[in-house]
Amino acid sequence: MADIIQLLPDHVANQIAAGEVVQRPASVVKELLENAIDAGSLTIKLIIKDAGKTLVQVIDDGKGMSVTDARLSFERHATSKIRNADDLFLLNTKGFRGEALASIAAIAHVELKTKQEDDEVGASIVIEGSNITSQDVVVTPKGTSLSVKNLFFNIPARRNFLKSDTVELRHIIDEFYRVALAHPNIAFTMYNNGSESFNLPISNYRQRIVNIFGNKTNEKLVPVDEDTEVLKISGFVGKPEYAKKTRGEQYFFVNNRFIKSAYLNHAIASAFDGLLKSGTHASYFLNLTVNPQTIDINIHPTKTEIKFDDEHTLYALLRSAVKHSLGQFNIAPVLDFER
Ligand code: ADP
Numbered sequence: 001m002a003d004i005i006q007l008l009p010d011h012v013a014n015q016i017a018a019g020e021v022v023q024r025p026a027s028v029v030k031e032l033l034e035n036a037i038d039a040g041s042l043t044i045k046l047i048i049k050d051a052g053k054t055l056v057q058v059i060d061d062g063k064g065m066s067v068t069d070a071r072l073s074f075e076r077h078a079t080s081k082i083r084n085a086d087d088l089f090l091l092n093t094k095g096f097r098g099e100a101l102a103s104i105a106a107i108a109h110v111e112l113k114t115k116q117e118d119d120e121v122g123a124s125i126v127i128e129g130s131n132i133t134s135q136d137v138v139v140t141p142k143g144t145s146l147s148v149k150n151l152f153f154n155i156p157a158r159r160n161f162l163k164s165d166t167v168e169l170r171h172i173i174d175e176f177y178r179v180a181l182a183h184p185n186i187a188f189t190m191y192n193n194g195s196e197s198f199n200l201p202i203s204n205y206r207q208r209i210v211n212i213f214g215n216k217t218n219e220k221l222v223p224v225d226e227d228t229e230v231l232k233i234s235g236f237v238g239k240p241e242y243a244k245k246t247r248g249e250q251y252f253f254v255n256n257r258f259i260k261s262a263y264l265n266h267a268i269a270s271a272f273d274g275l276l277k278s279g280t281h282a283s284y285f286l287n288l289t290v291n292p293q294t295i296d297i298n299i300h301p302t303k304t305e306i307k308f309d310d311e312h313t314l315y316a317l318l319r320s321a322v323k324h325s326l327g328q329f330n331i332a333p334v335l336d337f338e339r
């Protein structure tokens, strides 16, 4: 009998992994912004052309990479963020899988420029479909610039599947909001087709929300603050009278990571029971700080889902914290004639 099993070459494995990590330009935006944050940046600039189909570039002033690390960063499972599986439960970085850059480089034209503070010159690498096509030393400021051009150039089916520029840009802005809301202590700017769309200076959380959603948001916000042994809850919920028909402004972060959880969203919604007109949804911007040992983020490549050790307790605490805040601000139930 002939043996028929072969190991896939790296570029093929990377392209397959990319399918999970990179769905659209917005996924690239998320990965690059998260890398910039993990690098300890104070200022992060996002540049978009043609809704990210032509260019997604992130420029940061973080710690940069050495020449060797710059090369290694494009290898699969290459990461500076964890050393063993136990580290997964001590995480204070966004990344840990070491997959994003390898995946992105497998399906786009990527240019990296990076320099560490104490180095005279930095490294420049061009990599296209997992092949390094040029490598040089460059004069470049401290930090990292990563440009991702022509996403899915070698996967026409994926490229054709991309939606209109309006839709893809909407997804990019959603990612930008999520990251910017989780990090008011970092300044963000975003440029779209050459013009500035956002300029968010370093600020406190309330100010960051207002800078993104407009001055009128300020009067809508009710602070939530609860510190228990199990977790810390902080942030804001929108006053019930400002509830909207759409679920737009519902942001829920766990340890500074945007998380989707139908169960915990329900906890918040139930705290608003009797306060909302039917068919409307309250807005919220809530941060949970929990011991990283009590959660598992490694259940999906995009890391927007999370497994909690004790979901029921979180549910109850979250619900009561929000109820408490609404009560303190003397928000009485509305008479709902539509029900
Ligand atoms: P992960 O973030 O999961 O470690 P990535 O593929 O996103 O995996 O990045 C690989 C490695 O490249 C990171 O662990 C980090 O050491 C380095 N790196 C990536 N982006 C940056 C950046 N903007 N600044 C400094 N180092 C970076």
Ligand code: MG
Pocket (backbone or CB within 6 Å): 031, 034, 035, 094, 095, 096, 100, 101
């Ligand atoms: Mg990463």
